[in-house]
Amino acid sequence: MLSTSPGIANQRSGIWLxxxxxxxxxxxxxxxxxxxxxxxxxxLIEAHWFSADDVIYLSAANLVGYLIGALAGRPLAKLLGNNHSLRLMMLTVALSFFACGLPLSIAWFFGWRLLSGIAGGAIMVVVAATILPQVPAARRGLASGAIFLGAGIGIACSGTLVPPLLSLGLQNTWFGLGALALVLTAASWSAWPASKQTEATTEQHAVVNKPIDRRVYLLFAQYALMAAGLVPAMVFLVDYVARGLSAGAHVGALIWVIYGIGAIVGPVSYGFLADKLGASLSIRWVLAVQAITLILLSVSNSFAALAVLAVILGSFPPGIVPLALARIHELVGDHQQQQVTWSRATVSFATFQALAGFAYSAIFNASGGHHALMFLIASGAIALALILEPVMAFISRTHDTTQLCCGGTSS
Structure with missing residues (x-):
């Protein structure tokens, strides 16, 4: 018994690092x-770095870059190795913050925001494939939640860290974010698991060409609709509280901090839920709650109600990542195929997120700034993701019954 304890301790530290x-x-x-x-x-607008229209335009750069990064993540990891590509992407984000502190031109700023998005998309594709194989299957939901807890912490930091930094000036705020990114890059530099030999190309092709479960394509569709459903709260929540409800910028910022608290709670909670209930059932419960929450948001105006709804909504963007990963691990048994499937899921998410960002902006402007309409459309997207599974199951059963009847008639 005594001789196994150090090994268990090393194994645990080997997982959590x-x-x-x-x-x-x-x-x-x-x-x-x-x-x-x-x-x-x-x-950015008040300091006259860019016009209001340009700032909104620049906000899309990161989303477009995220889509490019989702497509380029696996080829980059194959070229450089997972560990080197992850370190390079983290350094790219840090450098982009320092570069954004120098507003030389719109093209300069757009290019660096685009690069930061590319880095984020590549990280999303590669990081889970690098770490989760080191984790026992029964703990992967919780582990993936812990990994993407970082996204939630970042959302919370955006509401709590940025305002104090702004007291030092806008340029120093960008530099401070760059310094923080560098510190985190350095802290994690040696913590990545040792790289493994890459499988033979022919073996990889054999894996990729295996038949894919139809439920995987259903997950792609659900994940894309989730992306479309999370954009309005992510983009318009603060403006809705500050201007739409005339509560002021201070209350809007406070609601954003509360949204960030939900983002911290979400990944680990959703990952734990996936381990206990299974990913499929967990996804259904989460989608139902989010659809109802968005409807309530469109009609709520008290601070207490908005705070509760903000926590629930904040848990969703980072929380659905471990759920989607857990569902892929349920449906796809082979490790290499899991990587390919996760990459494709991320691409579907990034594509619809980018498209939804432009679509919601157009609808918002066309409706004269109708915030509640944005939340109701988002609720519809989430509801569609929820009913997609039973609808597809019904269609599949009907198709199988028709084939059986036709087969019986012909015989």
């Missing part, structure tokens, strides 16, 4: 690179 590295990567590449921009929008 890579998880810490993954948390740092998601914090830098998703939490800070994307969400720290939201509270910086008013200062």
């Amino acid at each position: 890579p998880i810490f590295a993954g948390l740092c990567a998601s914090l830098v590449g998703i939490g800070l690179a994307r969400f720290a921009y939201t509270p910086l929008i008013p200062p």
Whole structure:
């Protein structure tokens, strides 16, 4: 008994050290690179760095980059190795923050915001495939939740860290975010798990060409609709509280901090839920709660109600990642195929997130700034994701019954 204890301790530390590295990567590449921009929008306009229209235009750069990164993540990891590509992407985000502190031109700023999005998309694709194989299957939901807790911490930091930094000036705020990203990159540098030999190309092709469960395509569709459903709260919540409800910028910022608290709670809670209930059932419960929450948001105006709804909504963007990963592990048994499937799921998510961002902006402008309409559309997207599974199951059963009847008639 005594001789096994050190081994157990080493095994546990060997699991949690890579998880810490993954948390740092998601914090830098998703939490800070994307969400720290939201509270910086008013200062960018007030400081006359860019016009209001240009700032909104620049906000799309990270989403477009995220899609490019989701497509490029696996080829980059194959070229450089998982560990080197993750370190390079974290350094890219840090460098982009320092570069954004120098508003040389719109093209310069757009290019660096685009690069930060590319880094975030690549991190999202590669980080889980790097760490989760080190984790026992029964703990992977919780582990993936811990990894993407970093995204939630980044959302919370965007509401709590950025305002104090702004007291030092807008340029120093960007530099401070860059310094934080560098510290996290350095802290995680040696924590990544040792790289393994890459399988032979022919073996990889054999894996990729295996038949894919139809339920995987259903997950892709659900994940894409989730992306479309999370955008309005992510983009318009603060503006809805501050201007739509005339509560003021201070209350809007406070609601955003509360949203960030939900983002911290979400990943680990959803991952734990996936371990206990299974990913499929957990996804259904989460989707139902989110659809109802968005409807309530469109009609709520008290601070207490908004605070509760903000926590629930904040848990969703980072929380659905471990759920989707857990569902992929349920449906796809082979490790290499899991990587391919997760990459494709991330691409579907990134595509619809980018498209939804432009679509909601157009609808918002066309409706004269109707916030509640945005939340109701989002609720519809989430509800569609919820009913997609039973609808597809019904269609599949009907198709199988028709084939059986036709077969019986012909015989």
